[in-house]
Amino acid sequence: MELSNLQHRLIERLRDGLPLGKHPYADIANDLGTTEGTVIETLEQLIAHKVINRFGMIIRHRALGYQANAMCVFDIGDDAAPDIGKAMAALPYVTLCYRRERVAGVWPYNLYCMIHGRDRLTVRAQIRHLIARLELHDAPHKVLFSKQCFTQRAGKYGAPRASVSLPAPTETRAIPDEVREIS
Amino acid sequence: MSTELTRLQTRLIEHFQRGFPTTPRPFETIASELGTNEDTVISAISDLKDKGYLDRIGATYATGRAGASSLAAMEVPDDQLEKIAAQVSHFTEINHNYEREDKLNLWFVVTAADQASLETAIKAIETKTGLPVYRMPMIEHYRLDLGFALKWN
Numbered sequence: 001m002e003l004s005n006l007q008h009r010l011i012e013r014l015r016d017g018l019p020l021g022k023h024p025y026a027d028i029a030n031d032l033g034t035t036e037g038t039v040i041e042t043l044e045q046l047i048a049h050k051v052i053n054r055f056g057m058i059i060r061h062r063a064l065g066y067q068a069n070a071m072c073v074f075d076i077g078d079d080a081a082p083d084i085g086k087a088m089a090a091l092p093y094v095t096l097c098y099r100r101e102r103v104a105g106v107w108p109y110n111l112y113c114m115i116h117g118r119d120r121l122t123v124r125a126q127i128r129h130l131i132a133r134l135e136l137h138d139a140p141h142k143v144l145f146s147k148q149c150f151t152q153r154a155g156k157y158g159a160p161r162a163s164v165s166l167p168a169p170t171e172t173r174a175i176p177d178e179v180r181e182i183s
Numbered sequence: 184m185s186t187e188l189t190r191l192q193t194r195l196i197e198h199f200q201r202g203f204p205t206t207p208r209p210f211e212t213i214a215s216e217l218g219t220n221e222d223t224v225i226s227a228i229s230d231l232k233d234k235g236y237l238d239r240i241g242a243t244y245a246t247g248r249a250g251a252s253s254l255a256a257m258e259v260p261d262d263q264l265e266k267i268a269a270q271v272s273h274f275t276e277i278n279h280n281y282e283r284e285d286k287l288n289l290w291f292v293v294t295a296a297d298q299a300s301l302e303t304a305i306k307a308i309e310t311k312t313g314l315p316v317y318r319m320p321m322i323e324h325y326r327l328d329l330g331f332a333l334k335w336n
Contacts, residue, residue: 008296017239020229022208022221040205047205052242057228058201059196063235071283071290082323089326097325100254103317107256107287110322144283144290151272152281155244155252155294 003051006034007172010042015156017058061116062149068117072127073109075140081111087134088113093126108140120145185256188236191219191227196236203240245324251301252294253320256287257312267312282307287317 003011009032015047019027025043046052062069076084087112089097096114113130117123127143130136147175188196194217196221206214210228211221231237244250259267264282271291272280295301295307309316 008330011242012239013278017217017241018203018209020210020225020232020240022210022225024209025205025207036207037270040207044205048240050245053245054201054243055205056200056240057196057231058238058243059200059231060236060242064196067282082325085323085325094326096190098318099325101322103319106317107319110255113326142285144285147282147284148268149279149281151279151291152238152279155278155292156249156276156296167302 004042006013006032006038006042007046007051009037010046020175046175060152062152066116068120068123069146070115070117070120070127071146072113072115072121072130073143073144074111074136075108076111076136078110084134084136087132091130091133093117093123094130109142110134111138188231189227191217191223192231192236195224195227195231250294250296251298252292253301253305253318254290254292255305255319256288256291256317257289257314259289259314261288267314270311271308272307276301276302 010028013028013031018024021027023036025039029036030040032039043052043055047055058170076082085097085099093115094113095116096112098112099110100112102108102110115123115126115130117126123145124143133142194214198217199213203209206212208221210224214221214224217224228237228240232239255307256268257271267278268282268289271277271289274293276293276295278294280289282288283290293301293304295304305316305318
């Protein structure tokens with residue numbers, strides 16, 4: 001869907017999060033030079049058209065104790081990948097699942113899923129369950145646990161920029177110590 | 184588990200990671216749903232933010248609908264990892280940047296308003312770091328929503 005100028009600007013404004021005052025949409029309207037009603041309507045359009053797939057509290061999962069974060073990658077035939085991907089996505093402990101392009105000569109894997117857990121033992125057991133349940137014993141795969149989180153912030157969607165500029169250091173948000181713990 | 188959340192904060196996280204109210208006074212809407220008052224909700228949320236548990240109240244976007252994005256990875260020599268990771272994180276187009284256990288040890292997501300800006304950003308990262316950036320753009324998603332259930336022991 002083609003986004004309107006106002007939709008772009010709202011997306012850009014939402015990168016900083018909803019202001020924590022009593023009338024947050026009115027505050028945003030003020031910033032964007034429009035009305036509260038227009039901001040709410042525009043936001044609801046983005047949600048209804050599924051441009052926004054989730055609107056709410058975006059938590060720092062590592063700070064909240066989800067330290068065992070595994071990216072599991074599989075090399076699955078392109079024909080079979082969609083069905084296996086859908087079955088994988090339905091498993092309760094899978095938080096994200098998608099098919100991606102391979103990198104020739106470097107990275108043969110095309111089906112990805114994420115499992116976020118509190119400890120590695122549990123996550124490893126869930127991965128074994130996933131492989132057994134979907135009969136993926138013979139599919140080449142890898143499990144990449146995360147070690148350090150250097151950055152977690154909002155995507156830079158919104159109005160296109162003429163060029164990429166290196167930001168001033170202040171624009172890079174510091175990650176709280178608890179988020180940077182080795183998982 | 185060192186996380187100390189109040190009962191209200193736990194309920195906020197359980198219920199409002201999605202479907203956040205778009206009413207003119209959303210914190211009052213939440214308060215009436217949870218049987219408390221607006222000021223209490225606002226201060227509970229501010230406290231979550233101050234303590235680093237909440238990044239923001241905001242949106243996540245369906246890939247390809249709001250702009251362009253790609254997962255990307257680099258093979259970085261161990262003794263340069265901190266330096267290169269900082270260089271990569273410096274770009275505002277980076278929204279996640281993790282060290283992972285593999286030969287490809289630095290993984291990040293690059294987001295931009297459109298495909299051209301995305302390409303420009305990736306090339307700029309390669310120039311800045313002097314290392315190739317491998318791209319793994321999404322073909323199809325089966326599960327995108329990242330909300331966490333709080334399961335307390």
